Amino acid sequence: MDLLDSFLIRAALAGLGVALAAAPLGCFVVWRRMAYFGDATAHAAILGVAIALALSMPVFAGALVMALVMGVAVTVLSHRGLAVDTALGVLAHSSLAFGLVAVSFLTNVRVDLMAFLFGDILAVSQTDLLVIWTGAALVVGLLVWRWSALLLSTLNAELARAAGVDARREQMILTLALAIVVAVAIKVVGALLIAALLIIPAAAARPLAETPERMASIAAGIGALSALGGLWLAWELDTPAGPSIVCVAALLFTASSVFRATGKSGG
Template sequence: MTLLDSFLIRAALAGLGVAIAAAPLGCFVVWRRMAYFGDATAHASILGVALALSFQTSIFTGVLVVSLLMATTVSTLSNRGYAMDTLLGVLAHSALAFGLVAVSFLQGVRIDLMAYLFGDILAVGRLDLAVIWGGALLVLALLWWRWSALLTATLNPDLAYAAGIDPRREQLVLTIALALVVAVAIKVVGVLLIAAMLIIPAATSRPFASTPERMALIAAAIGGLSALGGLQLAFALDTPTGPTIVCLAAVMFALSSLTSLFFRGNRI
């Protein structure tokens, strides 16, 4: 019997993989105020699940393609004068609704809709683990490669242009990274809670960070603690694992906010 034969070990590794990819990317989501953007991309992924099952291809591929299409569509339309909040509201909920309807038309396919909406981390297999960590490492590699350019484009687009950096290209890098995170996280926390794993660890780390790099590292640590602690709590309390992970992350955010009221530190 090997270590990966234990479903709890596989679940813990899956949670860690998602956390270390989602949390640093979530810092850019927080800095750019793109929370609803992440939500829209995540909601669209249920349509990717339906299409993948219809064409008998991998769930990862279907979710990744649809998430990329949604993120690209939002980026394109927002640059053409559409109000971002209205656009994201329409696309996010429409994509989720179309996805749920499409799933209902699948014939001869048994699908646990709750597992896709809220995650099923305890059912993660070896192949799922390879996909999650492969996607997570790719996201981290993208962020490492473009970190300086992404940061400059986020803080000041005019300065980015002056430095020879195209903010639209950096937006595309973030779009690809976001779609990858959605594709690997759907098994762990589900469509409805992916955005929480992006935003909450990043927001929690903000009061304790004096540099962007430190904020990303602290966010990854908080995301990892939330994943491991939430898994242990769910096992002990017999509660849904994905929501329990997010609940623990939310408690840590509340404690972080209370702490920052008493100890005013540097904020990013």
């Protein structure tokens, strides 16, 4: 029997693929305080799913396009003087609402809305695995390629300009990477939980790391552990897999926070 014939093996590989891409990218989301940006991009993916199903396109393509459109729209609006939190609030909630309404009109298409909102990792196919790992490789490749420029523009935009780094270009690269992660993760944890998988492992890694590179590596490890631990929890307790993954990540964040507090009091 082919190893990938086991739905649990496919689910584990899917969770690992998403975690290894989302967690390091989440470090930049945390450093730049872009948590709402991740939420808005994920919410827009639901509208992309509806459009893709209506046009008989791959769900990944629709989610990717709408997530990218959302990211670009927020970036453009923020540079034109509109408060970023206002732009995110308007675009995130309206795109989610339009997406849910659009899905309700798809009478000729069978849609499991809960799977897109909260994920359905146990239903991942071999084709889905190929898409997830291809997307993860693209994101990790982008981060490795642009690491120094992304880090410099994140830490100090003025210093980045002095060094010849275009901060807006790096912002667009982050937007592209975020859109890819959202598109591949929607099948695993769903649109409502993607932001959690981006932010929580990175936040948990922060107290344990002395350098940005180490934080990204630890975040990837925590993300992978969350994915596998969440799957195990879902299997043992018969709980939803996507939320279980996020619960394990939250527990690891709590442990990390306690470690930091204990370390400070002990010092």
